[in-house]
Amino acid sequence: MTDFDKLSEYAAAFVKPENSMLRQMEKKAKQIYIPIMHPSAIAFLQQLIKWKKARRILELGTAIGYSAIRMCLAAGQDAEIITIEREKEMIREAERNIKEQGLTAWIHIVEGDATEDLPAVRDAVPFDLILIDAAKAQYEKLFLKYARYLAPAGIIVTDNVFFHGLVCDIDGVKKKPLHRLVGKVDSYNRFLAERSEFDTIFLTVGDGLAVSTKK
Template sequence: MEALFKQMEDFAKENKVPIINENGRKVFIEIIKKYKPQRVLEIGTAIGYSALLTTYYGAENAKIISLELDEERAKQAQDFINQSAYREQIKIILGDAAKNIEKLDKNYKFDMVFIDAAKGQYPDYLQKVLPLLADDGIILADNVLFRGYVMSEEKPPRRYKTIVKRLREYIAMVSDTDKFTTEIFENGDGLALTKRLKTN
C-alpha cells in the first residue's frame, strides 16, 4: 500500500488535488487507529486517498460510502481504489452530497463521518448526517481553520468570506457543550473531532 499511497500523493501534488496534508494526515491516521470505524460515510472522495487510509488503518472489514460531486475525480478515485485490496469495501456515489445524504438508509448507522468537501456546506452537512450517526459515532471535519482565517481577527479576502463565515458557524455548532464534545487539532489546516454526548 505504501507505493500506492506515494503514487496518489504525487498525483495530487502534480494535479493540485486537495488531499489531507502531511501534518493533518498523522492526526487522521491516529484517530482511525484509535476508533477503528467499521461503517464510514465520507463526504468528498477527491482521488480516494482518505478512503484508502481509512480502510488500511481502520477496522478489518470497514465499509465506506464516499460521496463525490466531480465525475472526473470519482473516476480517478475508482482507478486508484481498484489497485488496492479494498475495492469491495469502498463505494463511491456520484452527485450532490447534500442530496445524496438524504437518500441514504436512515437505519444504517455510521461509526464515523468524515467531512472534506465544499467548506461552505459544512453546517448543512452536519445537520444532515446527525440522524445517520451511531450513538458512539464520531465526526471528523477537515480544513476547519481554513488557512488560519477562521480563528484570526484579520479579515479574510472577499473570495473566502462566505467559507470562513460558514466554518465559524460549523465550529460554533459542534462547540455546543450540551450536545457535543469537540477537539480541534491545528496540525495541517485544522481537523475537528466531534463526539455526540449521550442524552438520558
C-alpha cells in the same frame, strides 16, 4: 511566534504512507492542486479509527480516493467505507486508485451531491465515524444532515477547520468571496462548540481538525 505552516510540514515529514502508490497520489495531488487531507491529519485520523475500532465509515468528499484508501487500510478487512462524490472525473480517478489498491470490496463510491438525500447512504446507516471534507460553505448543513446517521458514541471529523489560519484574521482577508468563505468556516466552528449533544475538540493538525463525539 512559531509559523503554523512550517510546524505542520515538520510534523508531516514524519508521516509515511503505506505504499509507493499512496506517495504518488500525494505528489500528484500537490502538483495539480487536488484537495486531499494533509499527511499529519490523515495519520491522526487513521489512529482515531484504530482507537475507536471504527468499521462503518462515511466520507463526504471522495476526490481521488486518497483518504478513503487510508481509512480503509486503518480499519482493516471487516471495514465498509461509503464515500460520496459528485464530480465524475474525480469518481473515475478514485475508482482506478481504489481498484489498484485491491480495495473495491470495502470502499463504495456513491455518486451524488452530499447535501441531497442519497438512498445508498441512508440504507447503510449507522456509521461509527463520518468524515466531512466537502464544500466548506456547506459544513453546517452537512453536519446537521448526517449527525443523525451516527451510531451511539459515533464521531464526526471535520477537516480544514482552520482554513490555512485565516479564521484567526478574518478582517485581514480582503477578497470578498474568500472573506465570506472564511467567515462560514469560523461560524461552523462556533456552531460545533455550541452543540450540546456533541463534545468537540479542535486540533492543530494539518489544516485543523474538529473531532465531535456524540454523547
